[in-house]
Amino acid sequence: MSKPTVGIFGLTGCAGDQLVVLNCEDRLLDVVALIDIRDFLMASSDNDTACALDIALVEGAVLSKRDAETLLAIRKRAKTLVALGTCAVWGGVAAMDRGLDRAKLLEEVYGEVGCGYDSTPAQALHEVVKVDFNITGCPIEKEHFIAAVGALLNGDTPLYPEYPVCTECRMRENNCLLIEHGELCCGPITAAGCNARCPELRVVCTGCRGPIGDANPSSLLATLQERGFERERIAARLRTFAPEGIVQ
Amino acid sequence: MNTIVIDHLARVEGHGGITVEMEGDTVTNVRFDVFEGSRLLEPLLRGRRYDEVATILSRICAICSVAHALTSLKATELAFGVRVSPQTELLRELMYRGESIESHALHLFLLAVPDYLNYPSATALAVDKPAAVLLGLRLKKLGNLIQETIGGRAVHPVNAVLGGFGRVPAFDQLIELRSAVMQGMTDADAAIDVVASLPAADFCHSDTLYAALRSPNLDSYYAGDEVMVVSKGSRAIIRAPEYQELTNEKAVPHSHAKHSTFRGSPFMVGSLARLSVNPRRLTGRLAVAVKRLKLVLPADNPMDNNKAQALELINDVERALELIEQLLREGVKDERPVPVHPRAGTGTAITEAPRGLLIHSYTYDEEGRVVSADVVTPTALNAASLELHLRRAVEQCPERDEAVISKRLQMIARAYDPCISCSVHLVRKR
Numbered sequence: 001m002s003k004p005t006v007g008i009f010g011l012t013g014c015a016g017d018q019l020v021v022l023n024c025e026d027r028l029l030d031v032v033a034l035i036d037i038r039d040f041l042m043a044s045s046d047n048d049t050a051c052a053l054d055i056a057l058v059e060g061a062v063l064s065k066r067d068a069e070t071l072l073a074i075r076k077r078a079k080t081l082v083a084l085g086t087c088a089v090w091g092g093v094a095a096m097d098r099g100l101d102r103a104k105l106l107e108e109v110y111g112e113v114g115c116g117y118d119s120t121p122a123q124a125l126h127e128v129v130k131v132d133f134n135i136t137g138c139p140i141e142k143e144h145f146i147a148a149v150g151a152l153l154n155g156d157t158p159l160y161p162e163y164p165v166c167t168e169c170r171m172r173e174n175n176c177l178l179i180e181h182g183e184l185c186c187g188p189i190t191a192a193g194c195n196a197r198c199p200e201l202r203v204v205c206t207g208c209r210g211p212i213g214d215a216n217p218s219s220l221l222a223t224l225q226e227r228g229f230e231r232e233r234i235a236a237r238l239r240t241f242a243p244e245g246i247v248q
Numbered sequence: 249m250n251t252i253v254i255d256h257l258a259r260v261e262g263h264g265g266i267t268v269e270m271e272g273d274t275v276t277n278v279r280f281d282v283f284e285g286s287r288l289l290e291p292l293l294r295g296r297r298y299d300e301v302a303t304i305l306s307r308i309c310a311i312c313s314v315a316h317a318l319t320s321l322k323a324t325e326l327a328f329g330v331r332v333s334p335q336t337e338l339l340r341e342l343m344y345r346g347e348s349i350e351s352h353a354l355h356l357f358l359l360a361v362p363d364y365l366n367y368p369s370a371t372a373l374a375v376d377k378p379a380a381v382l383l384g385l386r387l388k389k390l391g392n393l394i395q396e397t398i399g400g401r402a403v404h405p406v407n408a409v410l411g412g413f414g415r416v417p418a419f420d421q422l423i424e425l426r427s428a429v430m431q432g433m434t435d436a437d438a439a440i441d442v443v444a445s446l447p448a449a450d451f452c453h454s455d456t457l458y459a460a461l462r463s464p465n466l467d468s469y470y471a472g473d474e475v476m477v478v479s480k481g482s483r484a485i486i487r488a489p490e491y492q493e494l495t496n497e498k499a500v501p502h503s504h505a506k507h508s509t510f511r512g513s514p515f516m517v518g519s520l521a522r523l524s525v526n527p528r529r530l531t532g533r534l535a536v537a538v539k540r541l542k543l544v545l546p547a548d549n550p551m552d553n554n555k556a557q558a559l560e561l562i563n564d565v566e567r568a569l570e571l572i573e574q575l576l577r578e579g580v581k582d583e584r585p586v587p588v589h590p591r592a593g594t595g596t597a598i599t600e601a602p603r604g605l606l607i608h609s610y611t612y613d614e615e616g617r618v619v620s621a622d623v624v625t626p627t628a629l630n631a632a633s634l635e636l637h638l639r640r641a642v643e644q645c646p647e648r649d650e651a652v653i654s655k656r657l658q659m660i661a662r663a664y665d666p667c668i669s670c671s672v673h674l675v676r677k678r
Binding site: 010012014015016017019020022023025026028029032037040041042043044045046047063092093094096102105106109119122138139197198200201202203206208233236237240 | 256258259260261262263287288289292296297300303304307308309310311313354358359362368369370371372374378381382385386388389392400401402403404406407409413414415658
């Protein structure tokens with residue numbers, strides 16, 4: 001069987017998800033041996049930028065016409081397109097400005113020169129092209145990337161937890177930051193998969209993995225409001241990584 | 249040959265290119281084009297609470313996420329007059345060393361070394377020379393282990409918070425970390441062997457101005473609030489609150505990264521600048537390594553930044569070990585973060601990210617909401633200097649062959665270790 005052809009791409013973002021791929025370190029060369037990476041600009045200067053791809057992994061959000069064109073071209077080449085990381089899945093931190101006047105913001109940051117820049121409101125990949133599946137996280141978890149490659153090699157769809165961070169946090173027997181300490185923790189509505197990394201360190205969940213499918217934000221909102229947090233502050237926190245979300 | 253265009257620079261972080269315009273043999277224009285999208289984080293930051301700023305701004309860049317997060321915390325703490333414990337300072341410095349090891353190993357072995365040996369990528373290099381690539385991956389892993397142990401995660405740390413740490417690493421974790429770091433010493437020495445064995449890369453010479461943090465003990469990426477600018481025979485000092493004297497940022501049409509000059513001259517930041525500003529760091533094993541690499545400071549060849557990164561790998565591993573030993577000797581205490589009370593004011597923090605000076609400056613209102621913010625990144629500071637060196641490389645290239653010039657330009661750009669996500673100016677003081 002020939003190896004599947006793979007492309008790894010970054011639109012606008014912090015390159016953190018591509019970095020996690022490189023962070024596979026002692027397993028990196030093993031993973032690379034199982035697939036045929038044809039196009040990975042961050043790691044190689046010898047790329048086939050036109051070939052058909054079995055799998056395209058795309059990180060970052062769409063923030064310019066150039067990004068949108070790149071993404072459309074990747075979609076045409078790819079049998080399976082995977083959104084890699086919270087920016088690709090949800091829009092991420094850059095999407096917080098949706099609804100604000102972009103031209104004005106550009107002028108504010110860059111002065112008059114900025115008016116000529118190619119810049120569009122942040123969009124998640126699925127708003128521009130069909131996405132076959134998502135690996136969320138800011139950044140993604142290394143193990144999820146390796147499991148996804150394994151599943152795809154076997155013709156399976158990768159599976160991820162469909163429960164909130166709270167489930168993992170309880171399994172680790174942490175004191176609840178929300179109920180017991182009265183802190184603004186996004187665990188109840190945030191997709192698990194991080195093994196409750198932050199609450200394990202006594203730090204609140206900021207929702208960096210985006211919301212769980214059947215999240216009940218109004219219940220969390222009510223719980224937090226009962227504890228004296230203002231609605232506006234809760235909304236701002238919940239919008240940080242997944243603006244479409246959860247609380248308008 | 250009128251124009252050389254390198255449309256999309258490979259093996260760097262982010263999206264950038266190079267354009268050189270010529271008339272006959274005269275170079276008329278050289279541009280380092282940055283077309284990374286602008287995320288314009290400022291509008292969303294304005295009005296946000298002080299305890300959300302570091303979480304958001306670490307997302308400027310993954311490779312430098314420790315530096316962004318900790319510089320952000322330092323700026324907010326300065327604005328509110330918060331003093332963190334000596335233990336917190338040691339742990340933060342240790343995170344910086346972990347990030348520097350990871351970043352330098354990634355850059356040197358996966359991005360830069362393949363150039364010198366004519367390979368398109370580290371994976372291609374690994375087929376013929378697996379030892380060099382595996383060495384790089386081991387060092388990279390060590391850097392990540394330090395960041396994970398102290399910061400909770402290798403990319404976008406979560407454990408460092410205002411006033412200290414969520415959970416201070418346990419004694420046993422530090423013991424384990426110490427043995428990993430001790431093993432890293434051999435690898436850091438081996439990194440010097442690899443870099444010393446590379447063919448010479450001598451594409452341009454130019455007197456260069458260097459700027460780096462002048463830390464109180466000459467060996468900190470985190471402590472201190474003065475920048476020293478040095479060139480052959482002159483030096484100047486700029487204090488953090490007056491940082492705009494150094495940055496002088498100017499937006500340019502071809503790039504989403506602003507350009508900086510100091511008194512009209514471009515300057516370089518990063519490993520080579522740090523060694524030039526603090527040459528007294530070069531003692532013991534480092535002094536031996538400097539001789540092996542035939543590095544003369546202040547250097548006039550930007551490619552020497554790769555040698556400087558290799559030297560810093562030794563320095564970072566040594567310093568990480570010292571820090572861990574100090575923490576173990578003094579006994580790690582399970583401290584809670586120092587309480588933070590917001591007040592109106594401005595805080596400006598300068599630290600050394602792996603690629604050089606990083607500045608975060610915020611103004612808060614009395615409730616601790618962001619009124620304005622300014623972030624100046626090393627790649628933005630370097631942009632003008634990089635363009636100058638690219639220009640010199642074209643002028644000083646004896647051949648007029650486009651492929652030769654193009655390769656030289658790409659190698660110089662990579663030696664600067666640009667981090668283009670970072671360079672895109674996100675926020676600005678009003």
